[in-house]
Amino acid sequence: MSVWDAIVGQKPVVEQLKAIAGGDPKAIAQSWLICGPPGSGRSNVAKAFAAALESPDHGLNDEPTKATRDILAGTHPDVTVLSTNKVTIGIDEVRDLIGISEQMPGTAPWRIIIIEDVDRMLERTTNVLLKEIEEPAEHTIWMLCAPSAQDVLPTIRSRTRIVNLAVPSNKAVAEFLMRNVNPTLPDKERFTEHVAARAARLAEGHIGVARLYATNERVMTDRDELVVGVLNLTRASDAVLLAGNLIDNAKGQAEADVERQAARAEADFRRLNGLGEKDRIPPNLRGAYNQIAKKDELKRQATRRSRDVLDRALNSVASVYRDVAVVQNNAEDAVGLINLENRAAIAELSIRLTRDGAVRRLDEIATARRRLAGNGNPTLLFEALFCALIP
Template identity: 85%
Template sequence: MSVWDAIVGQRQVVEQLKAVAAGDPASIAQSWLICGPPGSGRSNVARAFAAALESPDHGLDDVPTRTTEQILAGTHPDVTVLATNKVTIGIDEVRGLIAKSEQMPSTAPWRVIIIEDVDRMLERSTNVLLKEIEEPSEHTIWLLCAPSAQDVLPTIRSRTRIVNLAVPSTPAVAEFLQRHDGVDQHLAARAARLAEGHIGVARLYATNERVMTDRDELVVGVLNLNRASDAVLLAGRLIENAQEQAQEDVNRQAVAAEADFRRVNGLGEKDRIPPALRGAYNAIAKKDELKRRATRRSRDVLDRALNSVASIYRDVAVLQNNAEDAVGLINLENRASITELSVRLSRADAVRRLEDIATARRRLNGNGNPTLVFEALFCALMP
């Protein structure tokens, strides 16, 4: 399987990066900024590019090399990935990456540093990183990921080579779900449509029945808003579901991390942790860290909920402008209720509700109280 097989709907970018990886090493840019909307696969593109750069076959063969397998599994010693579950990337984390970037690679041609969500980096941390991006160590390549070039400081984007990803099409995402996850055709098509081009969300909908059910209930709840009490109850259910989903996700990750730790260190499921390894073992299960991850995951669930709510009024606008044949509806299962809502609301009403959702997103990003944010939003959405 090629390193590029997990990249969805980015043919032009894949061909560009393939050529770079197989080209003259002396001409390769050492600082890159990979941009794409959430779910476009920018982190996967960064990992695939790293694998192509490091592997002897440049990622072109269908049979993966050991180097490729290690990089895609996150275990290669010369490829470091900072994938934060926090709201921001701290300065100490950046300094640690810089120290590592100055080391010579141990087995591969390059030391590759990948920073996911570089837009979460505070300006102070960005300034620490700036010099390394401008003048990387001779054998280091930096791959930074962000939603868009405008989401990072001008000093960073002016010193990087920018790669822009497209939003994957619904058919491309559906085909990926069938091929990669073995999802049946009907479910794959529905999950891809509801995810609106977000690959990670599409996989969630296709493989986690609870996530799909929660979305269905949220859409029905918004369409049935009539009283302030409806808004309060719906907000309460949403927050509770978000917290439960986040905790389940974090617990699943913690179990997987423990299993991986035991496997790497040759320990069975029931074996006691040797004293020499206990410090490293405890580090992967710190309660404070798990709590921070759960908080971050909960915010991700709520952000996804805002996208689902916005899709309702997007569909309303599509019907009001007779554009269904051109762009289709997202919430086909709720077509009757959305059609009724499109008659009750004016075009200006639909636009105002999309603005209300954008305001709620800004308040959440500003650490507003989630319950109050959604209670206010749902009250504002009532016809």
């Protein structure tokens, strides 16, 4: 499988980048801005492009080279990826990247720096990066990722070659799940084509969320319960109960996710150090082992993951009123419904609400998203939102 086979629904971009990677190295732009909505795979495109530039086969062979495997695994010495769970990317992080960018590559033709979510940079941090983007070191390529070119300062935007990604179609996402995700699962955990198609539809083009829905029954069930709860809102008490359930579910999902991640990290640590599952950790390894099991850090990770779950919940709630608007405007045949399983309840709600009422509720959801991003109290935020959604 070539490095490009994991890129979903971006055929024109893939063909463009393939041609560039296999062309004259002297003609390759050294500063790139890869734009696409959340879940469109912009960081995956950046890594695939990096692999195509660094690998002798330009990422085309079905059997990936060592360079390609290392880049996709995040272990290649000449490819650096900056990703962050924080609200902003710090100026010190960027200065460290600039120091790395000025070093000659050790084993590959290029030193490549990938910055995910460059839109999280404050203006003063961006200004530190600007000179390097404008005049990169001779053997360095910068790849910046953002939701859209408008999310990046004009000074950066004007100095990069922009690649715009599309929202992958439901069909493309479902095919990706069946082809690339299903075969990696144990037999008892594999999903059907129906589950893949439903996961793709509910994810609205977000590849990571589609994968989550297809492989995690609890996450899908929590979403179903949330949509039904929104459609059945009639009293303030309903809103309070629904908000409480959502917060509890988000916390449970986040804690389970962090526990799985911690367990994988521990298993990897034991494997790399030749230890069995129940072997005691030797004294000389205890310090390194404790670093992967820090309770405070795990708690912070759970809090961040909980916010991610709540943000995803806002997308699910918004999809209800998007579907209501589709029905009200007789556009179902043209664009379809996201929540097909709830069509009868959505049709009923579309009669009870005016068109302005549906739009106003989408505005309320957008306001809640801004408050959540501003670190607002989740319980109060969702109680207020659900009260505002009552017909």
